[in-house]
Amino acid sequence: MEIDSVSEAELKENGFRSTRRTKLICTIGPASCTFEQLEALAMGGMNVARLNMCHGTREWHREVIRNVRKLNSEKGFSVAIMMDTQGSEIHMGDLGGASSLKAEINQEWTFTVRTFDGGVLPESTCVVNYDGFAEDVKVGDELVVDGGMVRFEVVEKFGPDAKCKCTDPGRLLPRANLTIWREGRLVRERNAMLPTISSKDWIDIDFGLAEGVDFIAISFVKTADVIKHLKSYITARSPGGSTSVFAKIESSDSLKHLEDIIQVADGAMVARGDLGAQIPLEQVPSVQHRIVHLCRQLNKPVIVASQLLESMIEYPTPTRAEVADISEAVRQRGDALMLSGESAMGLYPEKALSVLRTVSLRMERWCREEKIHQTIRLPELSTALHERISEQISISAAQMANKLEAEAIFVYTRQGYMATLLSRCRPDCPIFAFTETKSVRQRLNLQWGLIPFRLDFSDDMESNLRRTFALLKARGMMKQGDLIVAVSDISTADMLQSIQVRKIP
Numbered sequence: 086m087e088i089d090s091v092s093e094a095e096l097k098e099n100g101f102r103s104t105r106r107t108k109l110i111c112t113i114g115p116a117s118c119t120f121e122q123l124e125a126l127a128m129g130g131m132n133v134a135r136l137n138m139c140h141g142t143r144e145w146h147r148e149v150i151r152n153v154r155k156l157n158s159e160k161g162f163s164v165a166i167m168m169d170t171q172g173s174e175i176h177m178g179d180l181g182g183a184s185s186l187k188a189e190i191n192q193e194w195t196f197t198v199r200t201f202d203g204g205v206l207p208e209s210t211c212v213v214n215y216d217g218f219a220e221d222v223k224v225g226d227e228l229v230v231d232g233g234m235v236r237f238e239v240v241e242k243f244g245p246d247a248k249c250k251c252t253d254p255g256r257l258l259p260r261a262n263l264t265i266w267r268e269g270r271l272v273r274e275r276n277a278m279l280p281t282i283s284s285k286d287w288i289d290i291d292f293g294l295a296e297g298v299d300f301i302a303i304s305f306v307k308t309a310d311v312i313k314h315l316k317s318y319i320t321a322r323s324p325g326g327s328t329s330v331f332a333k334i335e336s337s338d339s340l341k342h343l344e345d346i347i348q349v350a351d352g353a354m355v356a357r358g359d360l361g362a363q364i365p366l367e368q369v370p371s372v373q374h375r376i377v378h379l380c381r382q383l384n385k386p387v388i389v390a391s392q393l394l395e396s397m398i399e400y401p402t403p404t405r406a407e408v409a410d411i412s413e414a415v416r417q418r419g420d421a422l423m424l425s426g427e428s429a430m431g432l433y434p435e436k437a438l439s440v441l442r443t444v445s446l447r448m449e450r451w452c453r454e455e456k457i458h459q460t461i462r463l464p465e466l467s468t469a470l471h472e473r474i475s476e477q478i479s480i481s482a483a484q485m486a487n488k489l490e491a492e493a494i495f496v497y498t499r500q501g502y503m504a505t506l507l508s509r510c511r512p513d514c515p516i517f518a519f520t521e522t523k524s525v526r527q528r529l530n531l532q533w534g535l536i537p538f539r540l541d542f543s544d545d546m547e548s549n550l551r552r553t554f555a556l557l558k559a560r561g562m563m564k565q566g567d568l569i570v571a572v573s574d575i576s577t578a579d580m581l582q583s584i585q586v587r588k589i590p
């Protein structure tokens with residue numbers, strides 16, 4: 086039986102009830118890419134490592150993937166890997182090698198589609214990645230960098246250049262996202278024509294599939310079609326492969342097709358960074374709530390991402406507002422929280438992760454103690470009998486476990502579907518998900534409340550149960566008399582699926 090040392094230690098130390106249910110994702114960058122740094126993050130509770138293909142070379146990313154795999158095989162972790170595509174929305178180029186540049190109020194800057202020999206840029210110049218820029222932009226337009234971190238007004242067009250005046254000063258970061266606003270509205274005509282998956286993205290996707298990444302997150306999804314297309318591409322490309330596709334909700338277009346997109350994707354990400362640049366900032370919290378809620382109803386895992394601990398890129402303690410923001414995402418019962426710059430290039434990756442962990446734990450406990458969770462309506466997902474039985478068994482198991490105050494729910498599942506259904510019910514106790522393959526175990530590691538184990542099954546449920554009880558007892562993770570609810574979707578000749586209440590012998 087395989088379980089990671091951190092989950093095992095947490096279970097032994099704090100008892101089942103207080104294990105963390107909310108999962109944690111870290112973006113890996115220069116501040117977190119060595120084996121030792123990755124190990125420290127895994128020890129700190131990282132469930133998923135995210136690779137942002139906007140940055141770094143494929144060789145760099147390959148090395149990180151190798152390190153994570155090594156960590157898993159040598160130290161028993163099940164850290165999953167998520168690859169995040171660049172997408173083709175407008176963004177700035179590298180800043181001629183500078184890690185950031187300061188734009189001062191009223192300073193004149195040039196935004197251009199020119200390329201420069203050797204990548205050396207004249208002073209106060211930004212390259213834009215999109216050839217139509219010089220045609221599309223108009224005098225009087227506002228250029229918003231990184232969702233409002235810096236703003237410029239276009240004062241003059243001159244060939245391939247747009248001369249701009251800085252109206253909101255701030256730091257420009259390499260490859261920062263750029264949006265054009267005209268008379269208070271986002272200019273989206275051209276963006277709507279840009280492909281969601283660019284040529285570079287396809288090559289990155291091939292790379293991700295070859296490396297066997299667990300999740301591919303698609304940036305700036307606009308409609309469900311692109312997700313469908315990618316999913317059939319993955320099936321054709323790696324038959325039997327198990328890479329899941331997450332739709333990043335960050336384009337204003339995606340909000341018109343939210344339900345269709347989430348329905349066809351394997352999960353979603355509330356990508357608040359770019360989303361906040363495409364819709365008014367004050368709408369982001371309600372959109373977040375809507376996406377988290379919808380994902381739960383449709384049984385898709387959901388990630389809340391961006392600026393959760395932005396101040397910790399520079400400082401060792403979070404702001405009170407950041408702690409409140411994390412707590413709200415936990416209270417909404419999203420599956421996972423994600424760090425971006427905090428873990429990729431900040432000064433305090435481990436400290437930031439530790440804040441996510443402690444704030445999540447505290448809020449989860451408070452919610453259980455106060456029983457504040459309103460029961461949300463969970464619509465039936467399937468019309469097929471086998472799946473309908475799974476849904477009903479999961480709902481009943483969660484209810485029974487809550488009423489009986491069981492220590493844990495055990496689920497024996499080959500593909501992981503039954504485990505996701507249990508997670509969807511958000512029961513009070515943790516869910517031990519036993520599964521046969523490493524890939525399913527890693528995939529389940531992103532979902533709320535699941536503690537995934539790898540175990541070789543036999544066809545006889547009774548022997549699976551007895552074996553798990555013995556193994557868990559031997560490792561000091563359970564004791565005689567502990568009450569558990571066990572469910573299984575491993576069919577045998579005379580039983581489709583089962584639910585049992587057991588005491589550890």
Ligand SMILES: Nc1ncnc2c1ncn2[C@@H]1O[C@H](COP(=O)(O)OP(=O)(O)O)[C@@H](O)[C@H]1O
Pocket residue numbers: 112113114115137139140141258259260261358425426427429430
């Ligand atoms: N693989 C990488 N190599 C270098 N820097 C990276 C890498 N991944 C992330 N970063 C840095 O971390 C910052 C925050 O990451 P993220 O939010 O994922 O990207 P972005 O800011 O482009 O949306 C990036 O702006 C970049 O400076």
Ligand SMILES: C=C(OP(=O)(O)O)C(=O)O
Pocket residue numbers: 137139169304335355356357358359360390391425
């Ligand atoms: C997660 C996001 O995407 P990226 O970091 O790739 O811009 C975001 O925009 O919030």
Ligand SMILES: [K+]
Pocket residue numbers: 137138139169170171172304
């Ligand atoms: K990205």
Ligand SMILES: [Mg+2]
Pocket residue numbers: 304335356358359360
């Ligand atoms: Mg984004």
